[in-house]
Amino acid sequence: MSLTGKDKLLFHGADWDFGAIQRVYDAIEDIAVGELGLDVYPNQIEVITAEQMLDAYASIGMPLFYKHWSFGKHFATHEASYRQGLMGLAYEIVINSNPCISYIMEENTATMQTLVIAHAAFGHNHFFKNNYLFKEWTDADGILDYLEFAKSYIVRCEERYGQNAVEKVLDAAHALMSHGVHRYPRKKRPDLRSEEKRERERQIHREQTFNDLWRTVPSKGGAPKAVISDERRRALLELPQENILYFLEKSAPRLQPWQREILRIVRQIAQYFYPQRQTKVMNEGCATYCHYRIMTRLHETGRISDGSFLEFLQSHTNVTRQPEYDDPHYGGINPYALGFGMMQDIERICTQPTAEDKDWFPDIAGCDDAMGVLRSIWANYRDESFISQYLSPHLMRQWRLFHLVDDPDRPELVIEAIHDERGYRRLRRSLSRHYDVGWSDPDIQVVDVDLAGDRRLILHHQVLNRTLLHKDDAQRVLQMIANLWGYDVVLKEVESSTGAIFHEHVAHPHETLF
Amino acid sequence: MYIIDRRLNPGGKSLANRQRFLRRAKAQIQRAVRQTAGDRDITDLERGGEVSIPADGVREPSFRRSGEGGVNNHILPGNKRFIEGDTIDRPPGGGGGSSAGNNGEGEDDFRFALSREEFLDLFLEDLELPDLAKRRLATVEVQGMRRAGYSVTGSPINLALLRSMRNALSRRIAMRRPKPAELAKIEEDIALLEKEGESEKLTVLREELERLQNRTKQFPYIDPVDLRYRRFEPVSRPVAQAVMFCLMDVSGSMTEHMKDLAKRFYMLLYIFLTRRYKHVEIVFIRHTHEAKEVDEDTFFHSPETGGTVVSSALREMERIVTERYPPENWNIYAAQASDGDNSPNDGATSAALLRDVILPACQYYAYLEVGSDHDRMQAGFINHKTALWQTYEALLDDGANIAMRKVNHRREIYPVFRELFRRRDAEARAP
Numbered sequence: 052m053s054l055t056g057k058d059k060l061l062f063h064g065a066d067w068d069f070g071a072i073q074r075v076y077d078a079i080e081d082i083a084v085g086e087l088g089l090d091v092y093p094n095q096i097e098v099i100t101a102e103q104m105l106d107a108y109a110s111i112g113m114p115l116f117y118k119h120w121s122f123g124k125h126f127a128t129h130e131a132s133y134r135q136g137l138m139g140l141a142y143e144i145v146i147n148s149n150p151c152i153s154y155i156m157e158e159n160t161a162t163m164q165t166l167v168i169a170h171a172a173f174g175h176n177h178f179f180k181n182n183y184l185f186k187e188w189t190d191a192d193g194i195l196d197y198l199e200f201a202k203s204y205i206v207r208c209e210e211r212y213g214q215n216a217v218e219k220v221l222d223a224a225h226a227l228m229s230h231g232v233h234r235y236p237r238k239k240r241p242d243l244r245s246e247e248k249r250e251r252e253r254q255i256h257r258e259q260t261f262n263d264l265w266r267t268v269p270s271k272g273g274a275p276k277a278v279i280s281d282e283r284r285r286a287l288l289e290l291p292q293e294n295i296l297y298f299l300e301k302s303a304p305r306l307q308p309w310q311r312e313i314l315r316i317v318r319q320i321a322q323y324f325y326p327q328r329q330t331k332v333m334n335e336g337c338a339t340y341c342h343y344r345i346m347t348r349l350h351e352t353g354r355i356s357d358g359s360f361l362e363f364l365q366s367h368t369n370v371t372r373q374p375e376y377d378d379p380h381y382g383g384i385n386p387y388a389l390g391f392g393m394m395q396d397i398e399r400i401c402t403q404p405t406a407e408d409k410d411w412f413p414d415i416a417g418c419d420d421a422m423g424v425l426r427s428i429w430a431n432y433r434d435e436s437f438i439s440q441y442l443s444p445h446l447m448r449q450w451r452l453f454h455l456v457d458d459p460d461r462p463e464l465v466i467e468a469i470h471d472e473r474g475y476r477r478l479r480r481s482l483s484r485h486y487d488v489g490w491s492d493p494d495i496q497v498v499d500v501d502l503a504g505d506r507r508l509i510l511h512h513q514v515l516n517r518t519l520l521h522k523d524d525a526q527r528v529l530q531m532i533a534n535l536w537g538y539d540v541v542l543k544e545v546e547s548s549t550g551a552i553f554h555e556h557v558a559h560p561h562e563t564l565f
Numbered sequence: 566m567y568i569i570d571r572r573l574n575p576g577g578k579s580l581a582n583r584q585r586f587l588r589r590a591k592a593q594i595q596r597a598v599r600q601t602a603g604d605r606d607i608t609d610l611e612r613g614g615e616v617s618i619p620a621d622g623v624r625e626p627s628f629r630r631s632g633e634g635g636v637n638n639h640i641l642p643g644n645k646r647f648i649e650g651d652t653i654d655r656p657p658g659g660g661g662g663s664s665a666g667n668n669g670e671g672e673d674d675f676r677f678a679l680s681r682e683e684f685l686d687l688f689l690e691d692l693e694l695p696d697l698a699k700r701r702l703a704t705v706e707v708q709g710m711r712r713a714g715y716s717v718t719g720s721p722i723n724l725a726l727l728r729s730m731r732n733a734l735s736r737r738i739a740m741r742r743p744k745p746a747e748l749a750k751i752e753e754d755i756a757l758l759e760k761e762g763e764s765e766k767l768t769v770l771r772e773e774l775e776r777l778q779n780r781t782k783q784f785p786y787i788d789p790v791d792l793r794y795r796r797f798e799p800v801s802r803p804v805a806q807a808v809m810f811c812l813m814d815v816s817g818s819m820t821e822h823m824k825d826l827a828k829r830f831y832m833l834l835y836i837f838l839t840r841r842y843k844h845v846e847i848v849f850i851r852h853t854h855e856a857k858e859v860d861e862d863t864f865f866h867s868p869e870t871g872g873t874v875v876s877s878a879l880r881e882m883e884r885i886v887t888e889r890y891p892p893e894n895w896n897i898y899a900a901q902a903s904d905g906d907n908s909p910n911d912g913a914t915s916a917a918l919l920r921d922v923i924l925p926a927c928q929y930y931a932y933l934e935v936g937s938d939h940d941r942m943q944a945g946f947i948n949h950k951t952a953l954w955q956t957y958e959a960l961l962d963d964g965a966n967i968a969m970r971k972v973n974h975r976r977e978i979y980p981v982f983r984e985l986f987r988r989r990d991a992e993a994r995a996p
Contacts, residue, residue, distance in 0.1 A: 069568055069570075072568055073566075073568065076566050076568075080566075093566070094566045094567070095566070095567045095569065096566065096567065096568045096569070097568075097569045097570075097571045098568065098569070098570050098571060098572055099571045099572060099574075100572050100576070102576050103571060103572070103574065103576060103578070105579075106576070106577075106578040106579050109579045109582060110578075110579070110582075118581045118582055118585060119582060119585065120582065120585035120586040120588070120589045120623075121586075121623075121625055122579060122582040122586075123579060123581075123582030123583040123584070123585055123586030123587070124586045124623050124625075124675075124677075126579040126582060126583060126586075127583065127586065127677035127678070128675070128676075128677060130677070130678065131615065131676055131677045131678050134678065150567070154571075157572055172566075214585075218585070218589075222625075225625060226625065226626050226627050226628075227627075227628075228627070229627055229628065230628060373642055374643075375641075375642055375643020376641035376642060376643045377643060377645075378643070384640070384642065450642045450643075451642060451643050451644040451645070452640060452641070452642055452644065453640075453641060453644040453647055454638065454639070454640055454641075455638075455639045455640075455641060455653075456636060456637070456638055456639075457636065457637040457638075457639065458636045458637075459635070459636070462655075463652035463653060463654055463655065464652065464653040464654075464655060465650070465651070465652050465653075466647045466648070466649055466650060466651040466652070466653070467638075467649070468649055469644055469647055469648055469649050470644065471648075471649070473649060474649060478640065481638055481640055482640045484638075485638075485640060493628050493629065493630055495628055512628075515635075516635040516636055517635035517636075518630045518631065518632070518635035519630070519631055520628055520629065520630060520631060521629050521630065521631040521632075522631065523626075524624075524626040524627060524628070524629060525626075525628060527624070527626035528626050528627060528628055531626075
């Protein structure tokens, strides 16, 4: 473009129109793809109102979702706190799909729209497309089709079996959502589109081959079944199994096919969101770093005015603020702040390394290709591994991090490590552990069941660190498992090292589910 | 890149979810609504608003750690003075893990806002106008108009444009009326050929054009035969209007407190009736030893002195009913509030008037006896019955359709109201 002087500005003032958005998008794309080398899905930007944003909040950000009361509950909470002014709405929501959909609010100023496009449509988008977890576990091409299928399938179920029956299954499935993911790659990747097709075919096949006569044929008296060893039995059921939803879907003896399909839908959706929980710091760090670079560049080249840039800096610093532990606003470590801080620190290590950096990060210190390093980090790490490798002593000093241990057996709290030579590695290890979902989610597995015997389902919770499950909740969830399973269920809380049992929850099924 | 403007998409996507949520938590929300209603001024009831329910019933449980027991590790920013190995006294108020756990117990109450409609629906649920069904059969129905298909005649204002144009189109197609495009094409061809000079083809084309033009004239674009009019037919509808008579004793013995109680009851009745009927009128009649129809403000606020003759109010009501609200067209409700005084020689007259004139015309007659705050104590010791109460009780024993309640305190208003209008078949399942 050969625009000169003031006309180089992409927009004037706070108002925006669709032409301005297009200009902004093109300018950002030049920088993001040309200078930063980002690799993104095609973008689709949708302008929505505050009310639609609240709608989107309620259904965990997805544009089309099945109906369930819990979404209504979340909507009611959000709406109440929004109307009272207790809560601002997010500036944007972005969906990991192909094309990548970003929702932007109509209330945003032109500067905010620029920021949002840089943040979501390029930062998050690049991360979704390139990070190994998303590549492994999510199907960006198929997710919208699958959600569409899920929604209509559940509507059909409600018509056929009644809202109450469907709701009961969904309640139980939602309670088990965090225990409905495969943590390790299995033989086949879930392909959501063919999934939907297969279900339709299964249904059609069932209907075509239905013959009522078979019901009337007298069955043969059961021949004595071959006795199989306990081990073989467990192997056949793929036990032990940490994906409880998967186990119930495949093995629960009394579930109807449609109930299994609903469990499957919830499981697929849980799996789709699984990478997001593991990459919160990196994902936000990547998007924040990208928008910061892009906005700075737009300002340097005179495409946005000084006023806009100040407006941007104001909201940027709000987002990346990290209150200290004794600050009344302290609410844990802010993933935006940590992510952005680390990305910037990595850039510094690449371009202006100190002797310490060269010691700690010989591979990247002084390599001068900060973007290349960051792109490869964004592609190959998740929060836990990212922090345990790239949190630098410099940043720990800057944040003045320390490690506090609260041991109920000791009379006082102890400072275990601080930001000094002795503490860096320990500090980093402990922090990265906070971001390990395998560590933070309780480890609950289906360990055994005798399908030929009393069909009592046995689950174990491997107790870490003597922290038991929340009793009330555990009992409720167990009741739901029992309802799905159809027989007694027992959950034992077992000390991993000694095998001692701390507590045993038992639940008997309510017959009403069937 | 695509930009899509979704702002005009229909909103309320979560409405279905919200309804499901309300249905699920209905019992709790209803309890909350009734509690709120007790605290609120009755004039506020129409506004809807925020309620809070215990989070327990709408809990979404999951397997999670309790946050109790075990060693907690915290990584915190902002170290100012600690070095490794330092110890800190535990903050007062008990053990560790206060910041890590307990996120479940925190949500004891779940607050959210109900719209006015939702609020009133829940507030008035299970209430019903008594004897409505019986009366409806008896009442004459009013005439109304309803759409009923199309007719070939009618007034221009009822012209069904779409239908008429569709008819015209199908007639034009059936009659092979030439399209303007066809004519234009031929004219164009003729113009082209004319430049080249006369030829046989030109003559043929000219004839063709003439033929088509004739046909166009023969079959007009739109013909009277095409016209259709929206047709209406009369239907009878059940009476959907109600009048509410508020009768109140305003003699000197009625205190402000008593009037306040009465007003609250009337407000509830009004809200309730407006939700059941499209059209509700209110008539205020106040009486001392003589009765007068007044406006609302005078009714509740203007002071008056005198004796108490209840039959005067009943006569006034009778007069107004015969003049303006024929019972066959109106659902008539009456609520009388009084402290129970009546002049000793009026009892028989009032009873006769009620039994013979008022009650047969009314859908429902409620008598609310208002007492002062400290009355309750006395009532506990001596079962004191007022003059009017005794009169009405005698009527009740004869099988008259009167609902009678005594109210001393404003928190009793709503329960009494619910009791009076509780749906009869709901009694069995009422908690």
